[in-house]
Amino acid sequence: MCRLCVDSLFIDPLEDPVLKSYSKCLSAGILTVWRRVLVQRAGIHQTPQESNSLSYFKELWVFWCLLSRGYTRLGRLFVEPQVLPITRKNRKQIAFSLHFFIHGESTVCTSIDARQVSTVYRLDKCHISAAQIGLKNVKVILAPYGMEGKLTGVGYKYNDPHMARFLNNWHMFYLHPHGRANWKINSKMSSVVEVLIGGARMKYPASYVFVTEEDH
Numbered sequence: 001m002c003r004l005c006v007d008s009l010f011i012d013p014l015e016d017p018v019l020k021s022y023s024k025c026l027s028a029g030i031l032t033v034w035r036r037v038l039v040q041r042a043g044i045h046q047t048p049q050e051s052n053s054l055s056y057f058k059e060l061w062v063f064w065c066l067l068s069r070g071y072t073r074l075g076r077l078f079v080e081p082q083v084l085p086i087t088r089k090n091r092k093q094i095a096f097s098l099h100f101f102i103h104g105e106s107t108v109c110t111s112i113d114a115r116q117v118s119t120v121y122r123l124d125k126c127h128i129s130a131a132q133i134g135l136k137n138v139k140v141i142l143a144p145y146g147m148e149g150k151l152t153g154v155g156y157k158y159n160d161p162h163m164a165r166f167l168n169n170w171h172m173f174y175l176h177p178h179g180r181a182n183w184k185i186n187s188k189m190s191s192v193v194e195v196l197i198g199g200a201r202m203k204y205p206a207s208y209v210f211v212t213e214e215d216h
Contacts, residue, residue, distance in 0.1 A: 014169060014172070018034055019034065019173065022034045022173070023172035023173055026172070026173070027172070031060045031061065031064060032060070033060055062098060062110075066078050072120075072143045072144070072208075072210070073143055073144040074095075074120070074141055074143055074144070074145075074146040074210070075144075075145060075146030076097045076146075077095040077096065077097050077115075077117075077146070078095065078096055078097065078098070079093065079094075079095040079117065079120050080093065081120045081121060081122045081210055082119055082120065082121050082122070083121070083122050083124075084121055084122075084124045084126070091118065091119050091213045092116045092117065092118060092119065092213075093116070093117060093118075093119050093120070094114055094115070094116060094117075095114070095115055095116075095117045095120075096112055096113060096114040096115070097112070097113045098110055098111075098112060098113075099111045099113070117212075118212045118213035118214055119212070119213040120141070120210050120211070120212055120213075121210060121211045121212070121213075122207075122210060123140070123189075123193070123206050123207075123209040123210065123211060124189075124211075125188070125189055127140075127151060127211055128151060128153060128155055128189075128190060128193065129153075130151075131150075131151035131152060131153035132153035133153075134153075137150050138150060138151040138211065139211070139212075140195060140209050140210060140211055141209075141210045141211075141212065142195065142197075142204060142208060142209060142210075143208040143209075143210065144174060144208070147197060148197075149195040149196055149197040149204075150195065150196045151193060151194075151195060151196075151209075152193075152194045152195065152196055152201065153194075154193065154194035155190025155192065155193045155194070155206070156190055156191065156192040156193070156194075156203070157190060157191060158191040158192075163191060163192045163203075166192060166203060167191060167192065167205055170205055174208075189206065190206050191205070191206055191207075192204065192205055192206060193206045193209055195209065
């Protein structure tokens with residue numbers, strides 16, 4: 001797909017034809033991926049190599065399989081967040097990253113980098129309460145890119161029409177964690193929280209906000 005691009009023209013990402021097609025595929029349960037293709041000087045898009053497409057397919061299968069089983073992506077690592085309260089004594093867990101590559105002409109291989117990290121918890125009401133009363137700076141990690149931030153203590157419920165639309169727009173491009181579709185509606189927990197990132201305040205889906213053992 002190719003379209004005319006003008007530097008001074010602003011196009012809403014939700015109306016971009018590529019991203020719009022991507023979101024429709026996700027909604028239909030179709031494994032899909034999109035990527036930016038570099039343009040040659042002549043203005044003709046480079047054609048991706050067929051061998052690379054094979055690795056994309058395998059990566060998609062593993063990625064969606066992990067998400068459907070409760071794992072989340074934090075940067076390059078996948079981890080299974082824990083839910084408070086937790087009673088086990090071991091405060092460490094295993095996180096891993098996957099790298100796919102082509103061996104020979106068409107054999108897709110993967111290397112796994114597994115490491116021990118501090119336990120990652122899903123955001124809980126106690127974290128928001130601590131931020132509200134200023135008890136401490138609650139540091140958080142944001143999925144899927146692993147950005148660091150701080151809670152401000154401000155939260156929003158799903159019954160707010162603006163927040164419902166905000167979450168729906170998010171889920172067009174990154175599916176809601178498996179098995180938690182009713183959580184944002186029925187729970188007393190905020191569905192959207194305000195986080196501070198590099199001095200800027202922004203709203204973020206609570207289901208993509210996590211706390212580590214050191215900051216718990």
